[in-house]
Amino acid sequence: MSIVDNQKKRRIFAVIFLSVAARLACAETTPDWRTLVSGHLLDRWQQVAGTDSQASVSFPGLPGTYQLAHCNSDLNINPVKALQPGRNGIEVSCASPYWKQHLAIQLHVYREVAILTQAVSSDAVISADDIRYVSRDTGELHQGFFTVDDGLNGMIMRRSQRAGTVVSANMVEAPLVIERGDEVLIQVMRPGIRVEMKGTALESARAGERLRVRNNQSDKTVTARAVRAGLVQVR
Known part of the structure; x- marks a missing residue:
């Protein structure tokens, strides 16, 4: 050679x-198409939830080898509805060559939520010793959850729950602030007018609930809103 x-x-x-x-x-x-789609959706979620949100995206039901059709232009990625934790539908499309495809994605959003540290019986008042806050994927908590700012302390457990249970709104209720027969102060609030008189609660109520109250002076019954223990307002 x-x-x-x-x-x-x-x-x-x-x-x-x-x-x-x-x-x-x-x-x-x-980056592959999963990275592009995930990055786009996480950017959109951060705009909604704030920069401190911990989130990730997965593609349930799709094998790891699955590929989208070839695209010479940038992918257009749009959620079918407003993004929320859990399962979402998205539309991915290409302008050149034109094609469109719908995919299901799972948006995993992690927050510190309240769980019970010990078994709590029905009608028990929840205290700080009963709960701790741990990171959970809120997209899996379909019954709801409480965070540290949601005022869970002092709530009443509606039914017995075991240790490790994530506390949801249907498990608890606010305590009564007024019991039937309590002596209360009735405040009548009108523009430029505020009148106070003594009354008697004819029903029990939690803060914000409405109840019937008897005016002790006129013996008339009015409907008022419970404000706190011993105080109701008529507007």
């Missing part, structure tokens, strides 16, 4: 090597 032939072969091998290397480099630096 001549020196010229050897040089030609070296040039051919060099071109092939550079071509393969360029393709490998492109594959390493170009």
Whole structure:
């Protein structure tokens, strides 16, 4: 083999090597469609929930080898409805060549939620010793949950629950602030007018609930809103 032939072969091998290397480099630096979709959806979620939200995206039901059709342009990614923790539908489309596809994604949003540290019986008042806050995927908590700012302390447990249970709104209720027969102060609130008189509660109520109250002076019955222990308002 001549020196010229050897040089030609070296040039051919060099071109092939550079071509393969360029393709490998492109594959390493170009994110796959899952990364693009996840990044786009997480950016949108951060705009809704704030920058401190801990979230991730998964693609339930899709095998790891699944690929979208080839697209020469940027992918258009739009949720079918407003994003929320849990299962969401999205529409992915391409302008060149044109195609459109619907996918299901799971938006995992992690927050510190209240769980019971010990078994709590029915009608028990929840105290700080009964709860602790741990990170959970809120998209899986379909009954709801409480965070540290939701005022769970002092609530009443509606039915017995075991340790480790995530506390939801249907498990608890606010305590009564007024019991039937309690002596209360009735405040009549009108624009420019405020009148107070003594009364008697004819029903029990929690803060914010309405109840019937008898005016002790006129013996008339009015409907008022419970404000706190011993105080109701008529507007």
